[in-house]
Amino acid sequence: DGGITQSPKYLFRKEGQNVTLSCEQNLNHDAMYWYRQDPGQGLRLIYYSQIVNDFQKGDIAEGYSVSREKKESFPLTVTSAQKNPTAFYLCASKGLLYGYTFGSGTRLTVV
Amino acid sequence: GENVEQHPSTLSVQEGDSAVIKCTYSDSASNYFPWYKQELGKGPQLIIDIRSNVGEKKDQRIAVTLNKTAKHFSLHITETQPEDSAVYFCAAIPTGTASKLTFGTGTRLQVTL
Numbered sequence: 001d002g003g004i005t006q007s008p009k010y011l012f013r014k015e016g017q018n019v020t021l022s023c024e025q026n027l028n029h030d031a032m033y034w035y036r037q038d039p040g041q042g043l044r045l046i047y048y049s050q051i052v053n054d055f056q057k058g059d060i061a062e063g064y065s066v067s068r069e070k071k072e073s074f075p076l077t078v079t080s081a082q083k084n085p086t087a088f089y090l091c092a093s094k095g096l097l098y099g100y101t102f103g104s105g106t107r108l109t110v111v
Numbered sequence: 112g113e114n115v116e117q118h119p120s121t122l123s124v125q126e127g128d129s130a131v132i133k134c135t136y137s138d139s140a141s142n143y144f145p146w147y148k149q150e151l152g153k154g155p156q157l158i159i160d161i162r163s164n165v166g167e168k169k170d171q172r173i174a175v176t177l178n179k180t181a182k183h184f185s186l187h188i189t190e191t192q193p194e195d196s197a198v199y200f201c202a203a204i205p206t207g208t209a210s211k212l213t214f215g216t217g218t219r220l221q222v223t224l
Contacts, residue, residue, distance in 0.1 A: 006154075033211075042200065042216040043155075058211075090154050099145055100212060102154035 003027065006091050006103035012111045013078065013085060021076045021106045023091035029101070031094040032074035036060060036087045037105075043090065049074055078108065086110050113138040113205045117215025124191050125223055132218045134201035135183040141203040144184045145212070146175060149198045158199075159186070191222045 004025040013019045023032065031050045035043040045058030049068040063082025068074055074093075078085045088107050092100040114137040124130045136144075142163040147155035161168045161175045161184065168175050172191075177184040188195055201215040 040219075043214045045211065048211060092154075099157050099160060102147075102156070104154045105152070107152075 004091060004093050004101050004103040006089075006106050008106060009104070011106055011108045013108060014111060016080045018077055018079050019108065021078070021089055021091075021108070023074045023076065023103060024072055025074075025093045025101070026072060027093055027095060027101060028071070029093035029095040030071070032068070033092040033094070033100070034058075034064075034066065034074070034076045035090040035092065037090060038087050046076065046089075113141060113203055113213040115201060115203050115213050115215045117201050117218060119218060120216065121219045121221070123221045123223060126191060126193060128191055130186075130188045130191055130195070130220055130222075132186045132199055132201070132220075133183060134185070134203075134215050135181075136203040136213075137182070138203070138205040139179075139182065141205040143204040144175070144177060145202050146173075146186050147200045147202065147214075149200065149217075151197075155200060188220075191220075193222050193224065196220055196222045 007022045033048040034046040044060050046064050047066040049055035052071050055066050055068050065077045086109050088105050090105050091103040094100050117134045145160035146158050148158045149155040159170050159173050159175050161177050172189045174187040198217045198219050200217050202212040
């Protein structure tokens with residue numbers, strides 16, 4: 001089945017530590033996106049990529065980094081510069097048609 | 112850029128009643144309006160969408176209406192069931208923005224027995 005896979009489902013980060021969230025899709029979609037969702041809040045765009053080896057900052061990119069070395073993969077690194085990283089992180093992809101397909105999310109907690 | 116406002120933020124209805132969620136958008140160039148349902152701890156799932164050349168679209172108990180002149184669109188759920196309880200997000204894509212969706216702030220729908 002085609003889809004988008006995020007891992008891990010739960011992730012714990014210590015103070016000052018970098019962590020990387022995985023996002024893989026087998027939908028052959030060109031565009032991929034990372035969103036952050038805080039409790040009871042909407043979706044805020046962190047980074048997006050329309051094509052391999054290219055990506056742009058979203059509305060809240062500070063403290064985050066991404067790479068897009070392969071069409072299928074768009075990992076997100078939460079760096080120690082992100083002072084409030086506890087949140088639910090969602091990855092999405094988009095093909096030629098308009099709709100986004102979302103992954104099931106990664107819940108990151110600072111311990 | 113595009114701005115999408117969504118109301119209400121919470122909505123409680125009795126099973127079998129109808130639920131209506133409303134969104135407004137600011138960019139008249141927006142031409143695609145999807146609705147997503149998010150259950151607790153899961154990613155959003157597309158439930159219905161509408162394009163700007165269509166005024167209404169229906170899929171079983173779910174319908175979406177679009178008023179381009181007023182720049183608002185609405186989600187209608189009829190004969191609500193407990194499994195409809197979730198957070199619903201509207202969104203809009205304006206042309207010329209590399210297909211970045213702008214989301215509303217979400218509506219938490221609670222269907223009570």
